[in-house]
Amino acid sequence: MSYNWTTCSLDIKEFVIQLLTKTKEIIKDNFIGFYLHGSLAMGGFNPHSSDIDIIIVTDESLEIGTKRRLAKLFLTHSKNQYPLEVSILNRGQLNEFEHPCPFDLHFSEFWRERYEEELSLQTYEFLTGEVRKDPDLAAHITIINKRGICIEGKPIVEVFPLIPKSYFISSIVGDFNDCLENILENPVYCTLNLIRVYWYLREKVISSKQEAGNWGLTSLPTEMSHTLHKVIYNYSNKMDCYNFEKGEFLFIKNFFANNVGELLTN
Template identity: 55%
Template structure:
């Protein structure tokens, strides 16, 4: 059984429709479509996860192409799963740099910006040129380790190997944000912090679900009840899980102190 065949029929259908629409919009310019994130690592949660994708194009996208892409993903994303996708052209992958440049990006965070541009026929966010994204170092590393090629050349032949220092910089940046946001978004932040802790401690690249199980087995027993609640909340449809500030701060301080010791 292929990795794609392990997806639910619904997810497989969504991926197929995205591939079909990208082929229509980009035509011969589509060089490859790749899956990373929880979907590639077997930890996709229909109630919590994004569909994480990377697209490689042969050349730069025009403003008109970006408008078509934005229009499509505004319709496709959150129907029913949020889509996070980045487009990188081959030239941008030739000589690796961190943060990595990209052509076009869609996530729900960008929804209002693109709706604004499309409604007013402006190009404030859909203009020519490209940006850079430090998260791409992590996405491409995950691709090399656990990614799935939907169409196009194999991952190893398409994407450069990201230096360890750039991958670490990418995930530690997210880790630092989680230190401040743990009370605001406890499930994502705790699982992400465990994932980073596991990587710096043992070099393992994991999904949030895998990190939760590792945390339960390896973190101190006094943190077990918190980690158990986190896993239960992540693996269920619950959106109203309650956590005490003290338990979140106790967890944060333990993991942060240990990551700092390892990295110092």
């Protein structure tokens, strides 16, 4: 069973609101807004496997001490019930948007070990080092503008710039290429992402992974149907309900590589 912010359980909402409250206690008057994107905003959130995707906006850049406290908060909060993916940007980074976009702080489970090591050793190189940039932010901000949710703070239209289409395409194509390479290791996530990139390039539809999967069942070649049914079921329920064979994804991989390549060159 999958959900969005309106239909999700009280536990999920309390998890998000608790994170918001603790984040504001750390950021204080520097806080501008707290915004949802991804599956919890668009639909398709699976409590068994989905991340909660958040962008937090501040007025000024974060001080080092504030970054440390936020990193500790995210380490404690993430996977307590649900994994987090959080990016923190300041107003200047949004007002003078560039691609890839710089950010003040990013957390996801991918970075957990690095943060834990730095905080335990009190080195903080990853928190205080050079300015880092994230090409995915062009896609995240586009989705916030189209389908995001402001949980608290200034309205989305007042905070986020409109992202040039070329930046958005660059962002999603980067993820598309990663998914082509990793479809056998992560078949559910990668298959659904391949579909939604193809759907956007073909019809300019910005979709959730679940919406893309449902569209794929009725719009993609029937040779994919059996595998897509399993992918969508795993995504909406528990990821290991169905197993896959390597051969199932050869046609899918070749189809999207060829067709997306043609759409990008036309």
